[in-house]
Amino acid sequence: MAEAMSTAPQGETRAEAYVRLKKEIASIVAGETSETARFATAACLLAHAFAPRFFWTGFYQVDPDKPGELVVGPYQGTLGCLRIPFGRGVCGAAAETGETQLVPDVHAFPGHIACDSRSQSEIVVPVFRADGSLAAVLDVDSADRDAFDETDRDGLEAICEILLKA
Template sequence: MAEAMSTAPEGESRAEAYARLHKEIASVVAGETSETARFATAACLLSHAFAPRYFWTGFYQVDPAKPQELVVGPYQGTLGCLRIPFGRGVCGAAAQTGETQLVADVHAFPGHIACDARSQSEIVVPVHRADGTLAAVLDVDSSEKNAFDETDKIGLEAICKTLLTA
């Protein structure tokens, strides 16, 4: 059964929006055992909440057959790259280091992978399973430089921290 997406109250700050979405995503995926369904839900709700600032929102999952590669998972936006090796580009850096990558200007990031020429800034957040293993990274791109800041980092990290563990 499809769930209705909430609408942002007038005057809601980004921090408040992330807190609302965190609760909403947790509520919708509660009891869901499929990682794919959880990722698809989060990508959809985040994309719709922050469009057009988010023009690509999705997950690159660790490939079980090639554990040092990410493969595109559920996303909202234009065609994504199919595979990204750990250590390559912003997503690969997040996968390799296990740390969020907040990039104000992707063209200044060494080894940036241009899946869409409109991408100007990006934030990538690791997603871990309850046992601590890396399952995926959440990748959000914007067509604006400096589109993401500490508020986005805190909000997205909170969502990703509980996405597979709640």
């Protein structure tokens, strides 16, 4: 059964939107055992809540057959890169370090992978399983430079922290 997406209340701040979305995502995925379903839900709700600022929102999952590579998972947006090696580009850096990458200008990021030439800024957040292993990274691109800040970092990290643990 499909869940209805909530709408932002008048005057809601981005920080408040992230709190609302975290609760909404946790509620929808509660009891769901499929990582794919959990990622698809989060990508959909985030993309719709923050469009058009988020023009690509999705997950690159650790490939169980090639543990040093990410493979595209559920996303909303234009065609994504299919595979990204750990350590390459913004997603690969997040996978390799286990740390959020907040990039105000992707053209200044060494080794940036241009999956879509419209991308100007990007934030990538690692997603860990309850056992601490890396499952995926959440990748969000914007066609605007400097589109992401600490509010986005805090909000997306909070969502990713509960995504596989709720």
